[in-house]
Amino acid sequence: MPTPHISAAKGDIAETVLLPGDPYRAKWAAETFLDNPRLINEVRGMLGFTGTYKGNPVTIHGSGMGMPSLSIYANELITEYGAKTLIRIGSCGGMQTAINVRDVIIAMTATTLSTPSRGIMKELNFAPCADYGLLEKAVAAARAKGTPTHVGGIYSSDVFYDERPDLTEQMTRHGIMGVEMEAAELYILAARHGCRALAVLTVSDHLLTGEALPSQDREKSFGDMVEIALEAAF
Ligand SMILES: O=P(O)(O)O[C@H]1O[C@H](CO)[C@@H](O)[C@H]1O
Numbered sequence: 270m271p272t273p274h275i276s277a278a279k280g281d282i283a284e285t286v287l288l289p290g291d292p293y294r295a296k297w298a299a300e301t302f303l304d305n306p307r308l309i310n311e312v313r314g315m316l317g318f319t320g321t322y323k324g325n326p327v328t329i330h331g332s333g334m335g336m337p338s339l340s341i342y343a344n345e346l347i348t349e350y351g352a353k354t355l356i357r358i359g360s361c362g363g364m365q366t367a368i369n370v371r372d373v374i375i376a377m378t379a380t381t382l383s384t385p386s387r388g389i390m391k392e393l394n395f396a397p398c399a400d401y402g403l404l405e406k407a408v409a410a411a412r413a414k415g416t417p418t419h420v421g422g423i424y425s426s427d428v429f430y431d432e433r434p435d436l437t438e439q440m441t442r443h444g445i446m447g448v449e450m451e452a453a454e455l456y457i458l459a460a461r462h463g464c465r466a467l468a469v470l471t472v473s474d475h476l477l478t479g480e481a482l483p484s485q486d487r488e489k490s491f492g493d494m495v496e497i498a499l500e501a502a503f
């Protein structure tokens with residue numbers, strides 16, 4: 270049944286959902302990697318497509334930017350449409366000198382200052398972590414492709430324009446590999462609802478070097494990350 274944010278009919282959404290922040294990355298990824306992709310949602314311009322990958326049904330749906338937006342889509346996809354495996358395919362900022370722009374980061378954990386689930390967790394510092402089975406398969410797929418890939422902790426931020434250089438320094442010193450804005454809440458929601466979740470990220474810019482890719486590249490050039498996510502799912 271349609272939700273306030275997704276107009277798809279129930280059977281139109283697969284159990285496996287890839288979630289880019291950018292709805293146009295969803296369109297590009299679906300048209301590039303899925304067989305017979307069809308548009309299943311465009312409420313608020315948040316595009317979603319369902320097709321098949323090697324015969325397996327897959328939905329690729331935008332999550333929007335930031336954890337509150339991701340939370341709306343992930344909640345509705347899980348509770349109203351029966352999504353079971355949710356893999357974020359996102360861009361991130363690199364935070365280690367050994368990590369380069371266009372490298373892939375597979376997020377084992379996601380550190381945060383807060384998430385939309387803070388009100389539920391209260392005093393508990395829950396540790397959002399990836400589904401191990403998905404993580405293992407994604408790492409194997411990345412190695413098989415020869416994609417420069419790093420596996421470890423990331424930071425899920427509430428802000429893109431951060432004004433806490435002390436925090437960035439602290440996290441870099443503690444090995445955090447990159448910063449993005451959705452994975453922690455995705456991991457928490459998956460834990461809450463008994464689903465599998467993973468974030469596969471491409472480094473689009475670098476906090477230490479200032480290097481940055483244009484928006485066009487962030488929309489359409491991160492193919493390895495999409496294939497790694499699809500290989501991990503099945
Ligand atoms: O490229 P996406 O998947 O949107 O991810 C990253 O890019 C956005 C900020 O530019 C945030 O959503 C951040 O998490």
Ligand SMILES: O=c1cc[nH]c(=O)[nH]1
Pocket residue numbers: 360361362363426429448449450473474
């Ligand atoms: O959240 C994000 C995403 C990409 N690059 C960043 O620096 N931050």
